[in-house]
Amino acid sequence: xxxxxxxxxxxxxxxxxxxxxxxxxxxxxxxxxxxxxxxxxxxxxxxxxxxxxxxxxxxx
Numbered sequence: 001x002x003x004x005x006x007x008x009x010x011x012x013x014x015x016x017x018x019x020x021x022x023x024x025x026x027x028x029x030x031x032x033x034x035x036x037x038x039x040x041x042x043x044x045x046x047x048x049x050x051x052x053x054x055x056x057x058x059x060x
Contacts, residue, residue, distance in 0.1 A: 008036050008052045015060040021045040023060065 010016070014026045024042035029052075031037055036052045050057070 008038060010038055010052075010057070010059075016040060016057040017060055018042065018050075018058075019056055021048065024048075 008029060010026045010029065012026055012028070015023065016026060017023055018040070021040070021042040022045060024040040024045070026038055027041050027047070028039035029037065034053050037049050038052055038055065038057070039047060039049050040057070041047045
């Protein structure tokens with residue numbers, strides 16, 4: 001069973017804002033440390049994998 005939280009500080013299902021892609025929902029994550037990634041379903045922009053440390057995601 002997969003945890004709903006990882007060391008990136010994001011939860012599955014959490015709403016976030018990205019400066020380019022707008023609002024989205026965390027639907028998956030993988031990895032740890034500087035290479036951790038989150039998968040976000042953005043409204044109108046589709047699903048994207050983002051490297052957490054560069055993504056500039058803001059929690060809503």
